[in-house]
Amino acid sequence: xxxxxxxxxxxxxxxxxxxxxxxxxxxxxxxxxxxxxxxxxxxxxxxxxxxxxxxxxxxxxxxxxxxxxxxxxxxxxxxxxxxxxxxxxxxxxxxxxxxxxxxxxxxxxxxxxxxxxxxxxxxxxxxxxxxxxxxxxxxxxxxxxxxxxxxxxxxxxxxxxxxxxxxxxxxxxxxxxxxxxxxxxxxxxxxxxxxxxxxxxxxxxxxxxxxxxxxxxxxxxxxxxxxxxxxxxxxxxxxxxxxxxxxxxxxxxxxxxxxxxxxxxxxxxxxxxxxxxxxxxxxxxxxxxxxxxxxxxxxxxxxxxxxxxxxxxxxxxxxxxxxxxxxxxxxxxxxxxxxxxxxxxxxxxxxxxxxxxxx
Amino acid sequence: xxxxxxxxxxxxxxxxxxxxxxxxxxxxxxxxxxxxxxxxxxxxxxxxxxxxxxxxxxxxxxxxxxxxxxxxxxxxxxxxxxxxxxxxxxxxxxxxxxxxxxxxxxxxxxxxxxxxxxxxxxxxxxxxxxxxxxxxxxxxxxxxxxxxxxxxxxxxxxxxxxxxxxxxxxxxxxxxxxxxxxxxxxxxxxxxxxxxxxxxxxxxxxxxxxxxxxxxxxxxxxxxxxxxxxxxxxxxxxxxxxxxxxxxxxxxxxxxxxxxxxxxxxxxxxxxxxxxxxxxxxxxxxxxxxxxxxxxxxxxxxxxxxxxxxxxxxxxxxxxxxxxxxxxxxxx
Numbered sequence: 001x002x003x004x005x006x007x008x009x010x011x012x013x014x015x016x017x018x019x020x021x022x023x024x025x026x027x028x029x030x031x032x033x034x035x036x037x038x039x040x041x042x043x044x045x046x047x048x049x050x051x052x053x054x055x056x057x058x059x060x061x062x063x064x065x066x067x068x069x070x071x072x073x074x075x076x077x078x079x080x081x082x083x084x085x086x087x088x089x090x091x092x093x094x095x096x097x098x099x100x101x102x103x104x105x106x107x108x109x110x111x112x113x114x115x116x117x118x119x120x121x122x123x124x125x126x127x128x129x130x131x132x133x134x135x136x137x138x139x140x141x142x143x144x145x146x147x148x149x150x151x152x153x154x155x156x157x158x159x160x161x162x163x164x165x166x167x168x169x170x171x172x173x174x175x176x177x178x179x180x181x182x183x184x185x186x187x188x189x190x191x192x193x194x195x196x197x198x199x200x201x202x203x204x205x206x207x208x209x210x211x212x213x214x215x216x217x218x219x220x221x222x223x224x225x226x227x228x229x230x231x232x233x234x235x236x237x238x239x240x241x242x243x244x245x246x247x248x249x250x251x252x253x254x255x256x257x258x259x260x261x262x263x264x265x266x267x268x269x270x271x272x273x274x275x276x277x278x279x280x281x282x283x284x285x286x287x288x289x290x291x292x293x294x295x296x297x298x299x300x301x302x303x304x305x306x307x308x309x310x311x312x313x314x315x316x317x318x319x320x321x322x323x324x325x326x327x328x329x330x331x332x333x334x335x336x337x338x339x340x341x342x343x344x345x346x347x348x349x350x351x352x353x354x355x356x357x358x359x
Numbered sequence: 360x361x362x363x364x365x366x367x368x369x370x371x372x373x374x375x376x377x378x379x380x381x382x383x384x385x386x387x388x389x390x391x392x393x394x395x396x397x398x399x400x401x402x403x404x405x406x407x408x409x410x411x412x413x414x415x416x417x418x419x420x421x422x423x424x425x426x427x428x429x430x431x432x433x434x435x436x437x438x439x440x441x442x443x444x445x446x447x448x449x450x451x452x453x454x455x456x457x458x459x460x461x462x463x464x465x466x467x468x469x470x471x472x473x474x475x476x477x478x479x480x481x482x483x484x485x486x487x488x489x490x491x492x493x494x495x496x497x498x499x500x501x502x503x504x505x506x507x508x509x510x511x512x513x514x515x516x517x518x519x520x521x522x523x524x525x526x527x528x529x530x531x532x533x534x535x536x537x538x539x540x541x542x543x544x545x546x547x548x549x550x551x552x553x554x555x556x557x558x559x560x561x562x563x564x565x566x567x568x569x570x571x572x573x574x575x576x577x578x579x580x581x582x583x584x585x586x587x588x589x590x591x592x593x594x595x596x597x598x599x600x601x602x603x604x605x606x607x608x609x610x611x612x613x614x615x616x617x618x619x620x621x622x623x624x625x626x627x628x629x630x631x632x633x634x635x636x637x638x639x640x641x642x643x644x645x646x647x648x649x650x651x652x653x654x655x656x657x658x659x660x661x662x663x664x665x666x667x668x669x670x671x672x673x674x675x676x677x678x679x680x681x682x683x684x685x686x687x688x689x690x691x
Contacts, residue, residue, distance in 0.1 A: 004613055010674040040616070046675035117544050223673050348616045358677050 007222030008045070016227045017050040023234040024052040030186060031055065031233055032179075032321050034172065035193035036063030036349025037221045043358040045223045051230065058321035059354075061175055062193050064140040065092050065347035066319055067275040071307040072168045073098035076137055078305045079166065079297065080111035085133040088122035091115040092347040093137060097340060099307045119151035119165075126155070126163040135297050138165040143195045145169045145286060146260040149267035152288070152295050166297040169286035171270060172196045173204050178281045180212045184322055189233045191219040191226065194248045199264075201256025202246050209244040220248040267292055276343060277316025315342035318351050325355040332356060364459040369489030378487060382461070386468035390475035391451075391482040399483035401448060404507050409444035411435060412503035418689045420467070420497055422539045424532075424551030428470030430625060430691055431500040433555045434576070436478045440557035441572040441628055443564065444506030446478060451485035451502055456495035467498070478555030480504070510564035514571045514631075519593050521570065522637035523657035524630045526559060526650040527552065528605045529580055530612070530619030532626070536690050538611070545614075549607040552626035559647045560628060566643055571631040574624070576691060578682045581620040583629055584657075584667045585681045594663035597679070599672045603652045620669075621682050623690045631659065 006012075033039055039059040042048065048057065061067050073096055079085040080103075087103065094104045094115060107113040116122060119136050126134035138148040148165060155163045172193060179185050192205060197218045205216050215236040219229030229247035236243055246252055266289065273285020288296040297303075309316075312330050317323040325331045325344070335341040337353055344352040367374040383391070415431045425433075432449065439446040451471065455464070475482055483505075531552040538547050556574065563569060575583040580597075588594050597620075604612075604619060612619045626649060632640045637655055644650030660668070667679045 004609070005672075008672040010672065013673055044677065045671050045673045046677045047673070049675045050673075116542060121542055357680060 004222065007224040009224065012224055013050065013227055016231050020227070020231050020234045021052050023238040024055050026052070026054045028054045029056065029188045029237050030058060031189040031191065032058050032060045032187050033191040033219065033226070034060035034062040034176065035196070036066065036347065036351070037195070038191060038193070038219055038226060039351050040349060040354045041221055041223060041226055043354040047223060047226060058324070059318065059351040060321060061275060061278060061319040062141065062172070062196070063344070063347055063349035063351070064144065064170065065096055066315065066343045066350050067170060067277070068093070068096065068139050068168050068343065069274045069276050070098060070309060071305065072139070072166070073103065074100070074305040074307045075303045076103060076166055077101060077106045077111065078303055079135050079301060080106055080113060083133055083301060085135045086112040086114065086125065086129070087135050087137060088114050088116045088125065089137040090139070093139060095340060096343045096346045097310060119148050120154065123151055123154045123158070123160070123163065126160050127158060130162055132162060134163050136165045138167045138169060141170050141172055141196050142199045142264065145268060146199065146263045149263040152267050152292050155295055156292065164295050164297040164300045165288060167286060167288055169268065170273065170275060171284055171286065172200070173208060174281050174284040175275060175278065176208055178278055178284065179320060180208065180214065182320070185320055187214065187321065188237060189215040189217070191229045191233065192216050194218055194220045194225070194251060197252045197256065199257050199260045202244060202252060202254050204256070205244045209242060213242045215242045216244050218246045218248045218252050220251065277319035310341050313342035315344045318344055325352040362461050364455045364457055364461065364464070364489055366457050366489050366491065368455070369487060375487065382465060382468055383485065386465060387472045387482055390472045391485070399448070401483065406507040406509065409439050409442050409506045409508055410503070411438040412501065413438060415500040415691060416689050417536065417691050418496060419539050422535055422551055423549065424535060425553035426467055426470050427498060427500055428467035429474045429553050431502045432471055432474035432478065432480070433553055433625060434691060435502040435504040436480055436555040436557055437574040439504050439506035440560045441574045443508060443510035443512050443569070443572065445509045445561070446480045446504055446506040446557050448483040449475070449480050449502045449504040451482050452500065453485070453487045454495055454499040455487065455489045456497050457489055457492040459497055464498070474555060478557050510569065512569055512571050514587070516568070516570045517593070517631055517659055519659050519661040520634045521631050521659040522634055522655050523584070523595055523597070523659070524632060524637065524640055524644065524653060524655050525580070525603070526628055526644050527652040528603045528608065529627070530608050530622030530624065531605055532624050533579065533622030533690055534608045534611050534619065547607045547611065549605060552624055554626035554649055556626060556628050556649065559644065559649045562647050563630070563640055563643045567632065567636045567639060569630050569632055573629050575627055575629055576625060577623050579619070579621040579623055580629065581618070581667060581679045582682045585679065588665055588667055590665055592664050593659050593661050594666040594668060595657050596660045596663065596668045596670060597657040598670050601654055601656050603654045620679060625691065
């Protein structure tokens with residue numbers, strides 16, 4: 001079986017799309033795909049063309065770059081320019097605008113910013129440059145955090161005293177809880193994120209599903225994965241039922257990945273945290289475990305910056321599914337991937353970026 | 360001879376002479392038969408002349424499938440060839456950084472000679488300069504090329520129904536360079552497609568009218584076709600299932616979230632021919648070693664004027680816009 005091509009077969013998609021159309025009819029439903037990767041697939045394959053018009057798909061807050069608060073970029077830039085720290089970051093954070101400048105612009109002004117594929121590259125660098133402060137910008141959801149945890153473990157083993165992590169790690173279930181308890185947001189169901197759920201397991205959504213009586217189905221990232229998840233949701237919606245289900249069984253298990261969960265609980269603790277657009281979400285993020293606080297850039301440095309959100313940008317409302325990119329006055333005008341105003345235009349998981357590229 | 364480039368190698372004195380004699384004259388041999396005068400005197404031509412220039416700053420300098428030398432000759436030859444010209448002469452300007460290994464330079468010169476020989480061009484003139492260590496990144500090359508117009512293309516002949524043809528897999532060069540970058544954690548069997556295309560183009564062009572040609576280098580297939588359709592009363596529809604991709608390009612693109620339609624090619628040519636000539640064109644391409652995986656990938660359509668459209672594997676349609684920003688600098 002070809003794990004890419006076989007999940008893009010139009011002949012397999014047709015009957016699924018037909019069933020979804022029959023189930024939904026012209027009743028209005030609004031469902032959210034939580035992860036930016038899923039948004040990307042929906043736009044890239046124009047899935048809305050083969051889905052009922054009355055079924056509205058809205059993008060969620062599951063793009064790590066997008067939900068990273070502007071203050072995080074400002075603090076990173078401050079570390080690079082004021083403390084001469086050598087920053088290590090995943091590439092898609094480079095162009096996210098800060099209050100004054102993005103990391104890319106800071107680099108042009110002389111800041112040391114290196115784009116890496118793995119946090120372990122920052123460890124290697126710190127090992128080779130023992131007199132230089134090396135900071136890894138640890139952003140992401142439960143999917144990325146285990147790799148950051150491993151980097152901290154490695155740094156501890158090597159007794160590195162010049163390595164730290166500026167953390168902005170987010171937790172999906174509390175973020176979904178915030179969306180569900182908001183009065184502004186009216187959602188009939190969720191396509192929960194495939195990769196995050198591979199780590200935390202479908203069990204993690206049980207309490208939410210029971211409390212808010214909302215159908216939740218784990219979806220993958222290929223067109224057929226998503227259609228299968230939408231069909232499962234449509235079957236539930238048609239009957240007015242809710243359940244916590246899984247349409248991505250080839251990757252996601254009820255209990256998730258225990259090893260990764262152990263790493264998470266060893267190196268991090270859940271904490272209240274700010275997400276762009278959603279404000280402070282109770283237990284919505286990670287902090288570095290007190291036992292490893294010497295690897296926490298926020299403890300290591302007394303970072304003082306003031307941040308301001310860009311005017312006119314509605315990333316926040318887009319991230320919480322209230323608005324769409326086309327509702328924004330800046331979209332495709334002042335805000336493009338070449339000169340992004342908001343974070344949603346930067347990352348290729350961002351809703352505005354997907355909407356810009358594929359429509 | 361020294362084993363590394365010294366500033367003196369660019370002084371114009373004895374060291375320069377030694378470098379030119381030992382490396383360039385010996386290395387290039389029949390590819391550069393001209394004398395040591397300040398400029399080359401070229402014979403009069405009966406046809407219109409076609410003239411181009413390009414600078415090469417690829418990083419890293421060596422990559423699977425070629426090096427900056429291969430690229431510097433093939434790239435300029437291809438710019439001439441896709442204009443319907445027969446490439447005849449190229450110039451070779453090299454800027455070296457102090458400390459560059461002579462052995463590496465020798466290999467690059469060998470690539471230049473081999474590629475010039477393959478494409479039948481003569482290196483008519485050249486120049487070498489050296490900059491201080493830290494002021495250049497090893498080596499940069501500029502080549503200019505002159506050819507005679509043999510098979511003029513005419514994009515005003517393009518009409519709905521015409522076919523878009525490519526001579527092989529899409530996006531190989533860009534993805535290969537990506538995998539060679541420092542710190543890239545994956546290995547692959549991928550090779551750059553870097554090659555001179557004038558022989559292949561000649562094979563097709565002598566049989567039939569090619570209405571339009573372009574080598575989809577930086578920005579890839581999607582950017583080249585977007586430039587073509589801009590402000591035209593017709594558009595181009597590409598068929599995703601018909602696009603030839605190397606398996607590794609497909610995999611890398613999936614993994615990294617990149618679209619190979621925007622990835623650079625250095626040995627590919629896009630052609631537009633009439634529908635009735637499409638299968639003959641394909642046959643002619645298949646007979647050439649650089650056209651084995653040639654395919655008809657799209658159709659000119661009146662339905663989407665000024666637009667490049669992709670019919671996806673799922674059967675849905677979406678627009679392919681122009682490349683917004685280069686995901687990978689210094690690709691050629």
